[in-house]
Amino acid sequence: MTQGSTGGPAAHVPEETTVGIIGGGPAGLLLSRLLHRSGISSVVLESRDRSYAEQRQRAGMLEQTTVDVLRDCGAGARMDREGLVHDGIELRFDGRSQHIDFPTLAGGRRVTIYAQTEIVKDLISLQLSELSNGAPLLFDAEVHSVSGLTQGGEQATQETGSDSERPVLHYTYEGRRRTLRCDFVVGCDGSHGISRSALPASVARTYEREYPYSWLGILAEAPPSCDELIYAHSPRGFALHSMRSPSVSRLYLQVPNGTDPGEWPDERIWDELDARFALSDDQEWRINRGPITSKAVLPMRSSVTEPMRHGRLFLAGDAAHIVPPTGAKGLNLAVADVAVLARALDRYCTSGDTAALDSYSDDRLRRVWRAEHFSYFMTTTLHTSPDQSPFDTRLQLSQLDRIASSRAAATELAENYAGLALVD
Ligand code: FAD
Ligand code: PHB
Secondary structure, X not given: OOOEOOOOXXXXXXXXXXXXXXXXXXXXXXXHHHHHHOOOOEEEEOXXXXXXXXXXXXOOEEOHHHHHXXXXXXXXXXXXXXOEEEOEEEEEEOOEEEEEEHHHHOOOOOEEEXXXXXXXXXXXXXXXXXXXXXXXXXXXXXXXXXXXXXXXXXXXXXXXXXXXXXXXXXXXXXXXEEEEEEXXXXXXXXXXXXXXXXXXXXXXXXXXXXXXXXXXXXXXXXXXXXXXXXXXXXXXXXXXXXXXXXXXXXXXXXXXXXXXXXXXXXXXHHHHHHXXXXXOOOOOOOOOOOOEEEEEEXXXXXXEEEXXXXXXXXXXXXXXXXXXXHHOOHHHHHHHHHHHHHHHHHHHHHHOOXXXXXXXXXXXXXXXXXXXXXXXXXXXXXXXXXXXXXXXXXXXHHHHHHHHHOHHHHHHHHHHHHOOOOOO
């Protein structure tokens, strides 16, 4: 078994595979797992070491579909034991709170709180324990470039089955430059990866938007202050109450871009959270305080690169699209991408049928843009812009009031938040 430099002794470094996967985040690891279940060989090349990959603090909210995909591929056991199932979220604005009930509004769908760090740990341990023949997961293996891609993505259908040219991944591992010849390459290397740049400039198009605020995110050894996620609109800016377990809270505050976390001593964070979550005078509500174990500032961005396929190269997850975290869509989109792609690769490898591979980019982009819109909507409805006028604030409050008072408006939010089905 090859585990890479931090996972144990490296016995064998493969030189070819069916699917070369760049990046061992949730998208790359899950894709490899799904392909393994279909008997399709793959190799995951991850530039960071195992403990870094397992400890990067990120997402926490899983849609029903994400939960189902993890369960179906045998990666759901710990999630089912430790995940916290939620029936909805709370919107807090204008000193009042409104529960949005997902099972009622979104056809019985629920969401689960289970940290991305734990999903990554579960997938890594499954991959390293079950695959003994081959070398599916290499840590400290940085991919520099992809060569041998077909030119002219529009002819990709015909190219898919041809043996003429196979893509090659060029990477460094254990101090040596190496190559991996693949039938297909999937870029799961996140927003700072290299796979996007392998799309020729003549076909690639990126659509982007920066937001004029960031999140200060903390983890605290404090029991969650209530059972639900709370999305708070306040005159002082946005705040989010989330959690990781019955004893750990995950909390976020809107802060200006460029904020240094050092400007936010613990007491200031707790006081600000209390101020932003405050309800009107007659309702006392306080956040549970405890030792803060992690503090970081996260900028917010929307971005989509099209197409998500060029010849034998496919993009999945943050490598193709970024959303601001307010809608909790990033990880869920990444899981949906690879679930759809794994099915398409299985169909091709089983029967030679390229139809699902050919429609991957268009099908996914439709869903990606829906999630982009929802994330933009949640972000701009709940945050306060630096140049916000009282008129803008009134519009936001009117929109929130509409969601609180109209079943149709609440249903639109619930369906998007709890997640749409993988395919129509
Ligand atoms: P990544 O997790 O970025 O993984 C990419 C991997 O590729 C990394 O391990 C990287 O080291 C590796 N890599 C990069 N370049 C190379 C290279 N050249 N060679 C080899 N390897 C390479 N999403 C949700 O759905 N729900 C949420 O509640 C949520 N909350 C969030 C909260 C925060 C604060 C943030 C920042 C994000 C949140 N997200 C959420 C988004 C979610 O975390 C991402 O969308 C998710 O990590 C995407 O997974 P990925 O595998 O595509 O990319
Ligand atoms: C989280 O728990 O980290 C989380 C939850 C919901 C979001 C963003 C982050 O919208």
